[in-house]
Amino acid sequence: MPSQTSNVLIFGATGTVGKHIARSIVESGDFARIGIFTSPDTVQNRPGTLDGLRDRGVEVIAGDITAHQDVEQAFNGFDTVVSCLGRTVLHTQLQMVELADRHHDVKRFFPSEYGTDIEYGPDSAGEPPHQQKLKVRAALRDVKDLEYTYVVTGPYADADGGLFLGAAPVDKEATGTFDVKRKRAVLLGDGNGKISLTTMRDVGELVVAALKHPEASRNRALKVNSFTATPKEIVAEFEKQTGGEAWDVSYTSLEQLKEMEKEAHANGDPRAGPLTLRRIWTEGGTLYDRRDNELIGMEDKMTSLQGAIEQAVRVQTT
Structure with missing residues (x-):
């Protein structure tokens, strides 16, 4: 027992x-x-x-x-x-x-x-x-x-520093961001891949x-x-809760994400591990x-x- x-x-x-x-x-x-x-x-x-x-x-x-x-x-x-x-x-x-x-x-x-x-x-x-x-x-x-x-x-559905629903620094937003103050999002992949959060x-x-x-x-x-959603569904909910205006949305493709990950590992960049995890999530690994x-x-x-x-x-x- x-x-x-x-x-x-x-x-x-x-x-x-x-x-x-x-x-x-x-x-x-x-x-x-x-x-x-x-x-x-x-x-x-x-x-x-x-x-x-x-x-x-x-x-x-x-x-x-x-x-x-x-x-x-x-x-x-x-x-x-x-x-x-x-x-x-x-x-x-x-x-x-x-x-x-x-x-x-x-x-x-x-x-x-x-x-x-x-x-x-x-x-x-x-x-x-x-x-x-x-x-x-x-x-x-x-x-x-x-x-x-x-x-x-799966990844944390929180906005604390560095977490999935947070705002990345502007110079690092290509790794993914949901920036409420700027009403700006960068979605990973094509935005249609589901992620368990x-x-x-x-x-x-x-x-x-x-x-x-x-x-x-x-x-x-x-x-x-807690729930499963696509990046597009997430940004749509952010738009709804921040006045209804469309956010400025762009994308980092899976291929771009892989290249960033490869470069980070080659250079000993501390972002290498987090980039690997974001690539795994984008590939459907949750x-x-x-x-x-x-x-x-x-x-x-x-x-x-x-x-x-x-x-x-x-x-x-x-």
Whole structure:
């Protein structure tokens, strides 16, 4: 029988998507004990954020994520680990998986996925941004006593810096932009390719639902999302919510996107990884035969396209 979750330890709880996941876990009221593992630097530099969590009953455990002893001690009393670590430290999960599998308390592990399906098809194994996540999946498949769940959401339907519904700097708008203030969009591909998107708040709700449905999420990838839309449908909704005027719209073709990606990788440009992901999305790499929302009771509880655009307009104009 799949293990139930009572006590949750979160890694990366103050990060871009981690703060949304942590908030949803706390606000759910469904777990007896909630803790976060964070660095001494975060304790020193973000006291307000951590005090807010403490005020809600969250335990704050400070330590070095690369130190075996710190991680092992942090696991004590927690049956489930939820990782929200960012790309630069995904490799540290390999040690975490090994330690969690040996630990007498930990029964379930949610690695940091929350994005493109890294095993979508045969070509996925060679994509540069997928490599660390693929290693973590391989490690989890080798464990003896640890259950796991991959929460696959597709790109974030948010307008925060660099995210899909945001405004790119003018000199980088060819990588895709929805610029509310300028009423300007650059769509990737021909604008007709569907993309599966998930707001970060919905990511948090989906993680909670997966935690509460162990029978549906045990040892598998859950492919979930808020909504699916084409870039043209997205810009049409932006137009509707910004006064009804037609936006200035242009396109970056898939071929142009591939050339930009190739050049970025050749030059060691930090935009190379994000460009690869945008190319994958434009090629249809977020579309599945079916989504798994209903398996965890979330079929009709997600943000709509209209709701996501409303939020994006608010973020860009306030």
